[in-house]
Amino acid sequence: MFTQLIITGISIGSLYALMALAMSIIYKTSHTPNFAQGEMAMISTFVAFALQTTYQFPLGIALLGALLFSLILGVVIEFCFLRRAKNPTIVDLIVMTIGIQLIIQGIAGWKWGAEQKDFPFLDLDSQLVHFGDVVISHLNILTIGTSLVLMLLLYLFFQHTRMGTAMRATQQNEVAAKINGIRVNRIKAFTWGISSFVGAVAGLFFAPISTLDPYLMWEPLIKGFAAAVLGGMTSLGGAVLGGYLLGIIENLFGAYISLEFKSTVAFVIIVLVLWFRPSGLFAKHYQRKV
Amino acid sequence: MSTAPLLKINNIETYYDLLLAVNGVSLSVESGKITAILGSNGAGKTTVLRTIMGLLDDQPNKGTIEFDGTRIDGKETEDIVRRGISYIPEGREVFPELTARENLLMGGFIRKNKNEVNSDLQKVYEYFPVLAEREKQLAGTLSGGQQQMLAIGRALLNRPRLLLMDEPSLGLSPLLVKEIFAIIRTINEAGVTIILVEQNANMALGIAHDGVIMENGRFVRSGTAAALLEDKDVQEFYLGGGESEDSVKGYQRWKRKKRWR
Numbered sequence: 001m002f003t004q005l006i007i008t009g010i011s012i013g014s015l016y017a018l019m020a021l022a023m024s025i026i027y028k029t030s031h032t033p034n035f036a037q038g039e040m041a042m043i044s045t046f047v048a049f050a051l052q053t054t055y056q057f058p059l060g061i062a063l064l065g066a067l068l069f070s071l072i073l074g075v076v077i078e079f080c081f082l083r084r085a086k087n088p089t090i091v092d093l094i095v096m097t098i099g100i101q102l103i104i105q106g107i108a109g110w111k112w113g114a115e116q117k118d119f120p121f122l123d124l125d126s127q128l129v130h131f132g133d134v135v136i137s138h139l140n141i142l143t144i145g146t147s148l149v150l151m152l153l154l155y156l157f158f159q160h161t162r163m164g165t166a167m168r169a170t171q172q173n174e175v176a177a178k179i180n181g182i183r184v185n186r187i188k189a190f191t192w193g194i195s196s197f198v199g200a201v202a203g204l205f206f207a208p209i210s211t212l213d214p215y216l217m218w219e220p221l222i223k224g225f226a227a228a229v230l231g232g233m234t235s236l237g238g239a240v241l242g243g244y245l246l247g248i249i250e251n252l253f254g255a256y257i258s259l260e261f262k263s264t265v266a267f268v269i270i271v272l273v274l275w276f277r278p279s280g281l282f283a284k285h286y287q288r289k290v
Numbered sequence: 291m292s293t294a295p296l297l298k299i300n301n302i303e304t305y306y307d308l309l310l311a312v313n314g315v316s317l318s319v320e321s322g323k324i325t326a327i328l329g330s331n332g333a334g335k336t337t338v339l340r341t342i343m344g345l346l347d348d349q350p351n352k353g354t355i356e357f358d359g360t361r362i363d364g365k366e367t368e369d370i371v372r373r374g375i376s377y378i379p380e381g382r383e384v385f386p387e388l389t390a391r392e393n394l395l396m397g398g399f400i401r402k403n404k405n406e407v408n409s410d411l412q413k414v415y416e417y418f419p420v421l422a423e424r425e426k427q428l429a430g431t432l433s434g435g436q437q438q439m440l441a442i443g444r445a446l447l448n449r450p451r452l453l454l455m456d457e458p459s460l461g462l463s464p465l466l467v468k469e470i471f472a473i474i475r476t477i478n479e480a481g482v483t484i485i486l487v488e489q490n491a492n493m494a495l496g497i498a499h500d501g502v503i504m505e506n507g508r509f510v511r512s513g514t515a516a517a518l519l520e521d522k523d524v525q526e527f528y529l530g531g532g533e534s535e536d537s538v539k540g541y542q543r544w545k546r547k548k549r550w551r
């Protein structure tokens with residue numbers, strides 16, 4: 001039972017981790033808590049749904065199409081909204097992302113209706129593998145595996161490519177980046193693209209265990225946010241760890257303490273972290289130059 | 291016959307909101323020379339450099355800046371760097387969570403030829419052996435002096451034709467200051483034109499060919515470094531031990547005299 005809870009906790013935790021990663025990546029570069037992250041993932045998931053069911057494309061194409069869409073969506077949002085603001089305050093930025101959130105939700109509701117849709121495209125949830133008395137669904141395995149691979153790729157990209165290093169450089173000191181010829185605006189747009197992509201992967205894996213509607217990603221967003229706060233919003237490793245931790249804690253809490261209050265665990269964690277360690281559990285302490 | 295200047299600033303004005311920080315400054319920098327910009331705190335020296343680099347939105351408000359015959363005012367910083375101007379900002383703006391080596395390599399970001407970048411990296415390591423020793427250390431954990439070397443090295447990796455240096459000696463030990471000035475001279479002898487903003491007027495005029503003196507947003511005096519070193523007022527206010535009793539009176543006289551322009 002315990003092992004079972006841990007494993008399903010890790011599975012849902014990987015989705016939280018992806019959402020937390022997506023939010024932290026943007027926060028680090030644009031200093032924006034992106035409340036539209038969930039909706040960006042939701043509409044990308046709808047694109048996969050539409051490609052598969054409405055336009056009858058094979059699954060692979062539908063997924064690729066959705067991921068490509070998510071990349072472009074991120075870039076477009078940065079270019080059309082965030083970049084236009086001159087010296088925005090954090091409140092301006094939050095209001096802006098909430099506006100984007102409402103716009104996307106409106107579009108999704110108008111195009112696909114507010115009623116819940118079944119997401120047919122991964123029938124892996126019902127296929128199970130048994131290890132002793134522990135049961136894992138194919139979907140869980142795929143979720144955990146894909147997230148790990150994606151995180152590894154992101155790690156390699158950020159740590160070991162020229163572009164990834166330039167992105168980190170921009171996060172750490174924009175002026176210094178500019179005077180070395182790094183095109184800061186492009187980097188930011190690209191960051192939004194990557195982040196949107198990461199969120200979309202979470203959406204695609206979350207839809208089969210939830211129901212596809214315009215509110216699909218509301219919970220994962222809050223959970224991802226909590227996980228990101230655990231990581232101090234700026235530590236990618238911390239965000240990932242926070243995601244897994246939250247998934248596991250929440251699962252255990254739901255089983256042993258209270259199912260009704262399972263979802264509030266995330267909120268309690270946010271409050272506790274802000275209370276005791278506002279810079280996050282794993283944050284490193286460098287002063288950002290402004 | 292004189293050649294066309296590498297950098298030509300024509301009567302620029304730069305504002306921070308309503309504050310006029312640079313008020314009608316003109317400057318010609320000839321290729322291959324070191325030009326020192328001296329002046330007290332708040333005179334506007336850094337602002338001149340930031341204006342050249344295009345770091346201030348919508349500035350200069352007036353005037354033009356030409357580099358190698360082309361207008362660069364109003365251009366993006368990223369493009370100005372690509373044309374061959376590098377900037378070592380005041381206060382060592384390194385990337386704190388990149389390693390020393392990664393910091394330096396970001397200096398080579400705009401360059402296509404990676405072999406040349408690598409050989410320039412080795413050159414920087416020869417200038418500053420301590421950076422080679424500490425290439426894996428995060429820049430934010432380097433000492434102030436080491437960070438300053440890193441900022442200089444990173445700018446060199448841009449392979450600039452014109453290098454703007456904002457108080458490279460700030461906060462360094464006297465020994466290191468000497469070393470840095472020797473390196474500035476070496477860089478210049480290798481063909482890089484330099485604009486050097488300094489508080490340390492003696493040292494700066496010691497290696498510069500030309501100099502200007504800035505007060506309250508204007509250039510109040512300019513000339514060859516030798517002439518400035520000889521100049522009575524310059525001696526009194528920038529070279530001498532400015533702490534004396536009558537320096538306030540002297541400053542007022544200086545202010546009156548400044549009207550000669």
Ligand SMILES: Nc1ncnc2c1ncn2[C@@H]1O[C@H](COP(=O)(O)OP(=O)(O)OP(=O)(O)O)[C@@H](O)[C@H]1O
Nearest residue numbers: 306309311329330331332333334335336337338380
């Ligand atoms: N970001 C800013 N916003 C508003 N005013 C500024 C800003 N930066 C500089 N100033 C003002 O512009 C004037 C010139 O500043 P600047 O930094 O160019 O001086 P400086 O000659 O470099 O001085 P220092 O030798 O102390 O570095 C000062 O009066 C300063 O207060």
Ligand SMILES: [Mg+2]
Nearest residue numbers: 335336337380
């Ligand atoms: Mg200055």
